[in-house]
């Protein structure tokens with residue numbers, strides 16, 4: 537396991553659509569391990585593969601103690617309800633935050649590292665993290681959809 541370099545905005549790799557994963561092999565497992573290491577090292581609550589320069593549909597999220605680390609391959613949000621408006625940051629956009637309107641509850645489907653189908657339901661911060669990371673796989677950044685963008689206060693600089 538190792539910590540990878542986090543790609544920063546405005547790097548073009550953050551604007552591309554990531555590709556579906558078809559091989560659930562040791563390369564994927566190493567990618568997932570490295571992504572978790574990199575996320576925790578940066579005090580993030582989520583990380584998408586394009587953020588370390590890998591254009592694959594892979595995300596990791598750790599946004600609450602109930603779920604802990606969640607690995608998702610080829611994730612897709614299959615239902616969304618409610619609404620939340622709150623501050624959001626991104627490990628690829630250090631120093632900035634924005635108020636982003638998101639669904640308050642989502643169901644996300646994908647595969648685990650072995651290719652088995654998995655599904656999670658998240659509310660609040662976890663739902664926000666799922667939506668933020670899936671956006672990354674489609675080249676979308678929070679600054680594109682934020683209602684306002686402002687300088688992050690230090691204590692709140694946790695990013696996704």
Ligand SMILES: [Zn+2]
Pocket residue numbers: 625626627628668672695696
């Ligand atoms: Zn992000």
